[in-house]
Amino acid sequence: MKGSKRPPEPADFDRRARSPGNAWLNVYLDAEGRLPRGRRPPNRWGEFRSDLADGFSQLGGYTAMYTPVGTVDHYLSCENRPELSYEWSNYRFVAGWVNSSKGTLDDAVLDPFEVEDGWFEILLPSLQLRVAEDIPEQHRARAEYTIKRLHLEHDERVIRQRQGWYELYCTGQLNLEGLDRLAPLIADAVKKREVI
Numbered sequence: 001m002k003g004s005k006r007p008p009e010p011a012d013f014d015r016r017a018r019s020p021g022n023a024w025l026n027v028y029l030d031a032e033g034r035l036p037r038g039r040r041p042p043n044r045w046g047e048f049r050s051d052l053a054d055g056f057s058q059l060g061g062y063t064a065m066y067t068p069v070g071t072v073d074h075y076l077s078c079e080n081r082p083e084l085s086y087e088w089s090n091y092r093f094v095a096g097w098v099n100s101s102k103g104t105l106d107d108a109v110l111d112p113f114e115v116e117d118g119w120f121e122i123l124l125p126s127l128q129l130r131v132a133e134d135i136p137e138q139h140r141a142r143a144e145y146t147i148k149r150l151h152l153e154h155d156e157r158v159i160r161q162r163q164g165w166y167e168l169y170c171t172g173q174l175n176l177e178g179l180d181r182l183a184p185l186i187a188d189a190v191k192k193r194e195v196i
Helices: 013-028 046-055 097-100 137-149 155-172 177-182 184-195
Strands: 072-073 090-093 120-122 129-131
Touching: 013 046, 013 090, 046 072, 046 090, 072 097, 097 177, 129 137, 155 177, 155 184, 177 184
Parallel strands: none
Antiparallel strands: 072 090, 120 129
């Protein structure tokens, strides 16, 4: 994970997603603000996936790597917080398998917008992700939970991606600037190794 900046809301998001989506919610939310069992808000956010991806520089919010086919994650899930289903500020761009792993954990995991540079690091040559020593102590437990629960530490799906980027760099097919754009945590690890 690497710090992400909030992308600006698209100009037509309110007209095409928020307003009609909230109108739908007004019909189906009960007095306690819950949806009937088995009912899910219509996916009006999907058509803005490209805008969200661009706002994240095509980097998955949790993997911090180029994610050509990502998805919209509701940081606070539709199941737990349906009233936020159509709020741009609640969306994160993530790899689909990470979104599935996160499920309804909501704020039990770190928000990519909370993360600051230097909180996580990649170890070379294993390419495993770990919580860095510099992370503020009040965030350490959630950070460790996040990488374990979302399988970011050393799951085959993420290690294979990291191996691909690192191999391209090591074989000269990708320079350090390109690596920094496509897999910034790996680039940070390479820079750190070169300083030592």
